[in-house]
Amino acid sequence: MAEDSWKSFFLSVFDYKTEKYVIAQNKKVGILYRVVQLAILGYIVGWVFITKKGYQETEESIQSSVVTKLKGVVLTNTSDSSLHLWGPEDYVIPSRGERVFAVVTNFIETPNQKLTYCAESPRVRDGWCRTNEDCIPDTEVIAGHGIKTGRCLKTGPNTTGTCEIFGWCPIERSRKAEKPLLGKAANFTVYIKNTIRFPKFEFSKSNVLDTEDDSYLKNCSYNKISHPYCPIFRLGDLVHWAGHDFHEMALLGGSIGVLIEWNCDLDKGFSGCDPHYSFIRLDAASVNKTVTSGYNFRYVKYFRDATGAEFRNLTKAYGIRFDIMVNGKAGKFNIIPTIINVGSGLALMGAGAFFCDLVLLYMMKKSTFYRARKFESAKNCKTNGEGVRKEEKSNKCLPERVQLTDLSPES
């Protein structure tokens, strides 16, 4: 007996149980369901598989190395520093070929600053004074250039003056330049070498064209249409492609983002992985806002004169900062995401069926009829022992359409 029941259990494990369906010959809902099915199928095939390449395993953690090198020279002639020839080692800061670098395009020099006494700049609010009491001695001017001495320097008795400070004098001049001193920097070229690697797929590639023609790489100039694989860019073009004018930007500085995107379909092999460049201005949220845009920084050089006294040259440099940003992802066919995506697409069909059911059961004229068809009552009748049921008088206790004689061999 036990052996028998184990055998039947074992056999019943391999019975396939499939959901019972009711065919509702309602063409409206039928067509609706087919439309929903087609939409889901279209979504799976068109969006998940073709657009999003859902059959691929993807890798987003790209390893990237960027080395830059600028070329070009420019001659400047200012009253302070006389003739000077600027090479990449001067105007690229830092000059180490970094991913982020600034090209000096304009500068204001304040030579021969000495540590002595002078008036604070009127642009520093904390340096304003009306009497000597406003200048507390031996305190720093907040956001200023030196230490207050306690004297208030004024041009007239009723005017607002500025505190005298001990600091590097004279204070930096704030001259407004009409045109950038290194405006010719637009013709400088930058060579951008970007090597990427997708560790999961052990795939690496460089943006430099894999060519035997060494001279091509020395003389080409990137252009989206004619030279898309040349890694040499004219600075003026970079700014232009970002939607701005180089000379205008050179005056007060700015920040340009060079985006390199690698969207690699490794199923297509080595050629399915090419860099795509785009160029944006980073420092201005909107085009016409001048309050917050611009880029400048200061640097100093210290010297000692013949008497041993220290003096310094202060340079406020305006420049265009280039930020080479690399991102990318690679995809390669893999069975697991394929199955997952097919599976979850099919699971979506269930949601579609649920929606159609709602329409059928509650929004059709004959909903009551369909509900009766779909839902079969299984009222729990009193039972006599195990699985053997008493014939009941009342029909209500019985499940719909159930003939009890059929049940006995089953239960």
Place this chain on the structure above:
Amino acid sequence: MAEDSWKSFFLSVFDYKTEKYVIAQNKKVGILYRVVQLAILGYIVGWVFITKKGYQETEESIQSSVVTKLKGVVLTNTSDSSLHLWGPEDYVIPSRGERVFAVVTNFIETPNQKLTYCAESPRVRDGWCRTNEDCIPDTEVIAGHGIKTGRCLKTGPNTTGTCEIFGWCPIERSRKAEKPLLGKAANFTVYIKNTIRFPKFEFSKSNVLDTEDDSYLKNCSYNKISHPYCPIFRLGDLVHWAGHDFHEMALLGGSIGVLIEWNCDLDKGFSGCDPHYSFIRLDAASVNKTVTSGYNFRYVKYFRDATGAEFRNLTKAYGIRFDIMVNGKAGKFNIIPTIINVGSGLALMGAGAFFCDLVLLYMMKKSTFYRARKFESAKNCKTNGEGVRKEEKSNKCLPERVQLTDLSPES
């Protein structure tokens, strides 16, 4: 005939097939299922839609540009370098307004080092010696300061000495400072300008308040409550908000992370996208560990004396490194993620039903009855030709409740 069957096939394609359900009038499982449904609904509405904004397409690849500018001066007076006024161009390293910068807060100077012979520092283990044989001539001291000459310099016959080296002498002093020389750096202010852009949504914004009032941006100071949109921060506050004391940290240096998070709900337009600042100490895994915390670096300046001999000034600078980290994501309503999330939420209902089925069919007292109701046997009887079945004597062969006469028009 063929036309007829095609027509009936075509019509049957638009028949809607809906799963047949058995109503188990079991209140326990019924309530359980409703609870499960409510939980899933709550999860979909509360978690997926309200908390995670599942109706939005999101973009996590933020493009960010950070420019910093420090203000403030401090006067130092050391025996080695006499009076010196430190401005941003001196104490900010690098001084180019980078995203990551260090502010020098303390330093040890070793002036006038010359390339000559002296004893290696006793802190370098490879420089320890007992006899001249321990100092192999013309080899570098590992992690040391020069080249061994072969002599062992000792104070007594039985003591451990250090090898004589050829290097920059005198060796750097390791003086423990009591208080930081630039302790007043706590009052310096840093202006952080962060412009972000979400390329997918073509949305860009800056953390600098879009105000006409130019003087506000010159004089405000960030405060979470009173000035949340002011981009100027006091260094002392930054360290304090990270849970540390500026003067303590200034002594041996450290690293502070300034996190700017942009969590943008672009459905709310421009105002739904504001920066949120937070501040942490980066260099110490735990607060009380002093072994591994701190931040210092060295730099040198080379000079030539009147005779043309080279000498140098070595500075070991302790500083606080600030790392402005920007991350963010933006979301905007999109129909595809909405459908996906609703669909997969509904698909979860299937799992809930599966669980309730298990309870109904195997854990209820009347499970046997429900199993009989739920599973309908479809034994495969012998058939006579297509779809026409012989009347069988045995009832067992027949599917439960099937009247064969009903079948014939169907198959």
Place this chain on the structure above:
Amino acid sequence: MAEDSWKSFFLSVFDYKTEKYVIAQNKKVGILYRVVQLAILGYIVGWVFITKKGYQETEESIQSSVVTKLKGVVLTNTSDSSLHLWGPEDYVIPSRGERVFAVVTNFIETPNQKLTYCAESPRVRDGWCRTNEDCIPDTEVIAGHGIKTGRCLKTGPNTTGTCEIFGWCPIERSRKAEKPLLGKAANFTVYIKNTIRFPKFEFSKSNVLDTEDDSYLKNCSYNKISHPYCPIFRLGDLVHWAGHDFHEMALLGGSIGVLIEWNCDLDKGFSGCDPHYSFIRLDAASVNKTVTSGYNFRYVKYFRDATGAEFRNLTKAYGIRFDIMVNGKAGKFNIIPTIINVGSGLALMGAGAFFCDLVLLYMMKKSTFYRARKFESAKNCKTNGEGVRKEEKSNKCLPERVQLTDLSPES
């Protein structure tokens, strides 16, 4: 009546409705379905839960701080700069202990450049000329070293010469070194301190072994097997582990990526989170490509001679750039992803059942029979008023196996 129907509605809400299944006693499909179920179960348990730890909430936005410090000295003796001892403050650029740093391994010096007239380098194509007309005066040589004067300097009447320029003369020599001047840099050591933090879990850790033994951290050297927790690396080893030779790479420079991966299982606590190091060469897409690999940069030092005339020393430095890349993720048990993953795994079962249904209904010999069992017709008959149906003559109108007397109490 209304009260009664509300009551019955309220009761029916808590009726549990379960899908009716047809048991198809087809062992082939039964076994197929069990295999599919086992595969999905295996996928959920093996892949989603054990391999991908699907029961964990994960955090990928790691906050990382890297500080590096190099040790070691080397003595160079070149004809141009005579004896010089290089310490970390000289050969590490930048010397601030950054995440990305270059170690100078070789250099070419061009001392005493003066702003004067000389011939452009023959390697610059824009400087080539045959007659003076090729050298337009006062234009910059593209990618060159100075401003054309208008003269073409040639060695013979029929040769190609180069334009005379006004620039820093003499032009940099392009000497090919046989061996790197700082080849001993292979013995330098770098101490890498990396502190990470997962903000969501408020967990932070450092790669520096949390040991009391201070001297261990001073004298150990990283080795994958014997010292996996020592944060001190020999430069020569780093290059070797990346699959290259230090001396070969030192000659023309290169770029090495040091990857620190934190794959943290926070359910295992503090010890479940250890750094894993790996080393790759970043600058060469393929091993044998020499055209695009290498790393060098130039820097200048400006001087004034006794007469006040400016001159400069130009150094072209070859170096190995080290880029410490940190990434990581942390996972911790959370009920929501657990439920989602179980749920969507179960939802996948639906797709499995759909596939088995296709096999059963269209690929088995007795498919017609199973289709008849699975799909129950619910033709819409004419009804008399609400829910009460006329006995129809034709059997076709009736749903399969429905006895109308059963229906009346239901609808």
